[in-house]
Amino acid sequence: MAAPTLIFDFDSTLVDFETLEALAELSLADAPDAADRRARVAELTDRAMAGEIDFAGALAQRLELLPVTRDHVQALAARASSRLAPSVARNLETLRRHADRLVIVSGGFREVIAPVADLLGVPADRLLANDLTYDDAGRVAGVQPNPILAPQGKAAAIRALNLTGPVVMIGDGWTDAEVKLAGAADRFIAFTEIVRRDRVVAAADMEAATLDEVLHAEGLAGRWSYPRSRIRILLLENVHPAAVQRFEAAGYTVETVKGALDEDDLIARLKGVHVLGVRSKTEVSARVLEAADRLMAVAAFCIGTNQIDLQAAADRGVAVFNAPHSNTRSVVELAVGLIVSLMRGVSDKSAAMHRGQWIKSAAGAREIRGKTLGLIGYGAIGSQLSVLAEALGMRVVFHDLTERLALGNARRLPSLEAVLAEADVVSLHVDGRASNTNLIGARELAAMKPGALLLNLSRGHVVDVSALAQAIGAGRIGGAALDVFPEEPRTNDDPFDSPLMGLRNVILTPHVGGSTEEAQEAIGEFAAERLLGYLNRGDTTFSVNLPNVQLSDVAEAHRLLHIHRNQPGVLAELNGALASAGLNVLGQHLKTDERTGYVIVDVDRDYDPKALDALKAIPGTLRFRTLY
Numbered sequence: 001m002a003a004p005t006l007i008f009d010f011d012s013t014l015v016d017f018e019t020l021e022a023l024a025e026l027s028l029a030d031a032p033d034a035a036d037r038r039a040r041v042a043e044l045t046d047r048a049m050a051g052e053i054d055f056a057g058a059l060a061q062r063l064e065l066l067p068v069t070r071d072h073v074q075a076l077a078a079r080a081s082s083r084l085a086p087s088v089a090r091n092l093e094t095l096r097r098h099a100d101r102l103v104i105v106s107g108g109f110r111e112v113i114a115p116v117a118d119l120l121g122v123p124a125d126r127l128l129a130n131d132l133t134y135d136d137a138g139r140v141a142g143v144q145p146n147p148i149l150a151p152q153g154k155a156a157a158i159r160a161l162n163l164t165g166p167v168v169m170i171g172d173g174w175t176d177a178e179v180k181l182a183g184a185a186d187r188f189i190a191f192t193e194i195v196r197r198d199r200v201v202a203a204a205d206m207e208a209a210t211l212d213e214v215l216h217a218e219g220l221a222g223r224w225s226y227p228r229s230r231i232r233i234l235l236l237e238n239v240h241p242a243a244v245q246r247f248e249a250a251g252y253t254v255e256t257v258k259g260a261l262d263e264d265d266l267i268a269r270l271k272g273v274h275v276l277g278v279r280s281k282t283e284v285s286a287r288v289l290e291a292a293d294r295l296m297a298v299a300a301f302c303i304g305t306n307q308i309d310l311q312a313a314a315d316r317g318v319a320v321f322n323a324p325h326s327n328t329r330s331v332v333e334l335a336v337g338l339i340v341s342l343m344r345g346v347s348d349k350s351a352a353m354h355r356g357q358w359i360k361s362a363a364g365a366r367e368i369r370g371k372t373l374g375l376i377g378y379g380a381i382g383s384q385l386s387v388l389a390e391a392l393g394m395r396v397v398f399h400d401l402t403e404r405l406a407l408g409n410a411r412r413l414p415s416l417e418a419v420l421a422e423a424d425v426v427s428l429h430v431d432g433r434a435s436n437t438n439l440i441g442a443r444e445l446a447a448m449k450p451g452a453l454l455l456n457l458s459r460g461h462v463v464d465v466s467a468l469a470q471a472i473g474a475g476r477i478g479g480a481a482l483d484v485f486p487e488e489p490r491t492n493d494d495p496f497d498s499p500l501m502g503l504r505n506v507i508l509t510p511h512v513g514g515s516t517e518e519a520q521e522a523i524g525e526f527a528a529e530r531l532l533g534y535l536n537r538g539d540t541t542f543s544v545n546l547p548n549v550q551l552s553d554v555a556e557a558h559r560l561l562h563i564h565r566n567q568p569g570v571l572a573e574l575n576g577a578l579a580s581a582g583l584n585v586l587g588q589h590l591k592t593d594e595r596t597g598y599v600i601v602d603v604d605r606d607y608d609p610k611a612l613d614a615l616k617a618i619p620g621t622l623r624f625r626t627l628y
Contacts, residue, residue, distance in 0.1 A: 002165035003101055004218050007158060007185065009171030010106035010113050010129070012194040014120075015083045018045050019076065019108045020062045026072040037065050050197050051174025055107055056149040059130075060142070068140040073132065077112045081119050085193050087210035087228070087251055096121045098220055103161065104128065105154050107175060109143075128157045155182035170214060172196075177203040189214055210251050228252050231535065232272060232294075236260060237279035239301045240524030250532055259491035267291045275531055277301055278308075280511065281490055286312035296623070297534050299527040302514065303327065304459065306432030310545040314596050317563040317623025320545045321530040325380050326522040327514030331457055332385045334513050336392070338481035339425055342453045343368050345479075347507045369393030374423025376416060376439070377458065378404040382429035386410045397422055420447045427455040428462055442467040451478035457513045460484040469499040472506060479505030483513045538600055538627060540591075547591035547598045557586050557602040559627040560612070565620040566597045573618045574599060581611030596622070 011018045024041045028034035041062050048058035088095070095102065099121030106113055110129040117127045130143040143149070148157050154175050158167065169176050169185040172192065177200050180188035190196075190204035191214070201207050208214045213227035228251035235243065236257045247254045252275075260281035261269060270276065270292045277299045278284060284298055286309045298308055300322040313320050341347060344365045352359050373389045375382045375398035386396045387407055396410040399419045406412050413419050416439075420426060426448060430436050440454065441464040448454070454477060456463045465486060471477040482500065488511060489496050500506050514523070533539035538561040539551045546563065564570045571590060578585060584604040591598050597620075605628075616624045 003098070003220070004166040004168045004186075005101050005103060005163045006098070006214070006218065006220075007103040007105055007167060007169045007179070009169075009173060009176050009191075010104055010108045010116070012049075012085075012172045013170060013191045014085060014088055014104070014116055015080060016085050016194050017083055018042075019112050020045060020059075020066070022076050023068050023072055024066055026075060027066050027068045031067075041065055046197075049173035049175075049195075050199050051177070054151075055175055059107065059149065063140060063142060066140075070134055070138040070140075073109065073111050073140070077115055080112055081115050084116070085211070086249070087193055087212055090251065091211050091215060092119070094215060094220065099123075101220075102126065103158070103163075105148070105157055105179075106130075107148060107154075126161075152178060152182050155179045155184035158184040168214075168218060170208075172200060174200055174203075176200070180205070189217070212251060231274045233275040233277065233531075234269060234273045235277040235301075236282050237301075239277050239279065240520040242521045243277065243301065243524035243528040246525065246528040246532065250536075252535075262490070263288060270295060275299070275535070277527065277531075280304065280307060281488065282307060284308040284313070289313055289316055289318060292318075296625075297321065297531055299531050301523050301527045304432045305544050306459070311595075314545040315622065318545075319534050319540055319543045321527055321534070321543055323523040323526040323530075324542075326526045327516070327519035328380045328384055330516040330519035331381050331513040332388060333516075334483070334509075335381075335385050335427055335455060335457055336388055338455055338507055339368055339373070339389070339427075339453070341507060342425075342455075342479040342481055342505060343371070345505055348505055367393075368425075371395070371424040372397060372422055374398070374419040374426045375410075375429060376400075376419060376426065377429035377431075378406075378410075378412075379429060381457075382427075383407055385427065385429070394425075416444070417447055420444055421449065423452060424449060425453045425455065428458045430458050430462060432459040432461070437461045438464045440464065440468070442470070445471040445477060448477065450476060453478050454480040455482075456480075457483045460486045460488060466499050469503060472500075472503050479507075481507040481509070483509045484511055536627070538625070540598065546596055547593050549589055549591045549598055549600060551589070551600060554602060554627050556605075558605055558607075560599075560601040560603060560615065561623075561625040561627065562599040562601070562615060562618075562621065563623040564597045564599070564618070565622065566592045566595055567620045570597060570618060570620050571599065574601075574615060577611075577614040577618065578603070581607060581614065583607050583611060 008014050020041055024038045028037055044058045044062050047053045048055045102120060102122050103126045104113060104117055104122055105128045108129055110131050113127060113129050128148060130146050132143055133141045135141045147153050155178060158179060167185045169179040169188045170191050172195050177188055179185045187205045190201045190207045192207055192209050209229040210227060213229060216227045231252050233247050233252050233254045237260050238258055244254050244256060263285055266288050272294055274294050275297050276295060279302045289312045295318050297319045298313060300308060303324055305320060305322050308320055310320055349359060370393060372395045375386060378398040378400040390396050390408045397413050397419055398410055399413050399416050439462045445467055468480060472480060485498055500508060530542050537551045537553055538559060540546050540548050541550045562574060585601055587602040589600040
């Protein structure tokens with residue numbers, strides 16, 4: 001089948017602006033009635049593009065409204081190449097590669113369009129547009145006579161090119177739709193990335209929200225094998241807008257949900273979803289993963305991943321990412337504040353003040369200087385808390401199952417019990433593995449120093465809260481601060497209940513350790529970048545359940561991504577299939593862990609797509625993707 005010729009409109013198609021509206025901004029900058037005239041220009045543009053009024057007449061009216069000069073036109077022309085529509089900019093190299101199949105036909109002005117045509121490699125004789133005329137003062141006087149402005153003018157101009165093979169018109173206006181209606185194009189694609197007009201879409205063979213969709217539909221695939229706008233991303237639990245912005249700027253379709261979803265609701269919402277983003281409350285179980293028909297990746301926009309069945313995800317070739325360090329500082333700062341507050345009984349004194357009681361007394365109020373902080377877990381949070389606590393004059397001891405480098409004067413102790421016996425304040429910073437359930441129970445609380453304080457900013461199931469309530473009530477424990485709980489409300493509208501409520505010198509916070517604006521923005525950006533790296537390059541750096549492979553962007557090649565069970569013979573069969581299909585391998589990577597293998601192969605573009613069927617059918621294959 002012959003490759004199609006793609007005929008592009010210019011305004012709001014190749015670029016993200018309407019030329020006359022942009023010229024209005026430039027030429028009316030100091031005009032007292034600028035707002036009214038700009039509104040009139042915009043109205044005429046919309047009506048002409050929707051086919052409600054004659055395009056040539058609307059053009060003349062708009063030019064009369066504007067004091068446009070040659071300088072204004074040249075200024076817009078100079079910046080036009082930097083104002084490409086986002087998906088056009090993403091696929092610039094693809095367009096250049098097919099420049100011999102591109103034509104630009106526009107009712108706009110050649111002076112503004114020419115720099116963009118040059119950028120795309122479109123020759124001058126394939127740029128059909130209007131030429132402006134100027135008076136002696138350099139002000140735009142009108143346009144030169146041009147058949148393109150006549151009724152059906154675009155269609156006539158395209159016929160005169162005598163193009164061979166399929167002709168595809170791509171644009172956002174009624175004059176673009178008329179090209180297909182007049183028989184001058186085989187297909188009309190309504191391009192709606194910048195603006196969408198219902199009448200134009202109704203007349204189209206298809207609607208394309210991005211150029212990726214156009215290239216995919218016409219067999220001229222761009223940088224990605226599947227149109228980005230058709231890749232659906234579902235973000236739950238108020239993921240920070242920074243992540244949404246990153247995904248949408250990259251061309252993906254994003255849906256957000258404020259709260260968490262239970263298993264059944266999540267299964268229903270995941271139909272057709274390619275990427276899922278959660279925080280700590282949504283459980284991504286094996287059942288959920290089995291039911292997800294399109295899911296490629298999951299991101300935990302938080303530190304932990306215990307809410308996700310990592311092995312079940314790996315068994316289905318679903319990559320899982322998290323943001324292990326982005327909220328470290330926020331959690332540490334809260335811990336420092338809680339230690340000071342508990343030592344001084346701040347919460348009880350504050351509550352009394354709110355009841356109208358003035359209790360000024362030093363009884364039971366202590367400085368943190370000279371006290372011993374015991375850390376259970378010395379990872380990113382524990383170690384940073386160690387440094388800050390020591391700077392405030394505390395002694396620090398810690399215990400961790402993993403060998404950790406002690407910072408400053410912190411001392412490593414051989415057991416949990418040793419830390420409990422020595423510490424005035426015990427702060428928990430362990431992960432969410434099942435073996436940590438009730439790590440601190442009645443026995444451990446009894447082993448703590450009388451009057452010691454307990455902080456839990458790690459996982460809710462780590463502390464037996466009933467035992468802690470009894471220890472505080474009996475005066476054995478001097479106070480506690482908890483930010484996480486065994487059972488937490490799914491949304492802010494659900495009630496909270498705990499045996500710790502109402503106890504003296506107990507501070508309860510609603511899982512806000514990492515909930516600062518700075519931390520949530522950092523988490524959103526970090527996790528989004530990990531997902532984008534995987535979607536765009538196949539990069540699994542920082543994945544918590546697949547072999548980690550760091551990859552550069554694919555260039556001048558097609559990238560084949562093959563996730564499989566780590567079993568003998570897969571690579572041999574894969575290479576055999578590549579050889580049988582005649583694919584020229586430009587680069588290959590293999591990384592495995594004990595259960596999963598990940599092969600990345602970059603190949604020349606020239607091959608029969610049916611050859612990929614053999615790669616998908618290799619025994620042990622979990623997932624196969626192609627990036628163009």
